[in-house]
Amino acid sequence: MSLTNVSMTVNGKTMSAAVEPRTLLIHFLRENLGLTGSHIGCDTSHCGACTVDVDGRSVKSCTMFAIQAAGADVLTIEGMAGADGKLSALQEGFREMHGLQCGFCTPGMIVRAYRLLQENKNPSEEQIRYGISGNLCRCTGYQNIVKAIQFAAAKLNGVPFQEAAE
């Protein structure tokens, strides 16, 4: 099988690799670039564990060929923290609000929530739940994931986080 050189910006750096045209973006990220933070939970576009941001949109990277992302600006969980290692507001929210248990869904969930907060700085609980409805979590029951995203929204908006009564 002939290889094609694919190049894209990933977490602010230009990265490239020669791959078969059938290579999925998730495999390109994990196997060619060594960015194993994005997970493969199903390979059938259901779970969202593979979610990354491509040119400002959330994408399940198991549904896209790497070659389709050539030249794109891609953000993965590895690009969420600051260059100094400081956690992003979302990462802090997931830690503070116990938004994870096994953590398998967490990278996709955080990258998806990042785009959600880019599009809506102050989402309601209903909008958060709808916004992450393409990302499955088999552990948490979602309650603390919602709280984590609310925590991050409050932090980014510079207002105190007030936990809603359950």
Ligand code: FES
């Ligand atoms: S691995 Fe992509 S949606 Fe599940």
Ligand code: FES
């Ligand atoms: S924390 Fe285990 S799948 Fe979400």
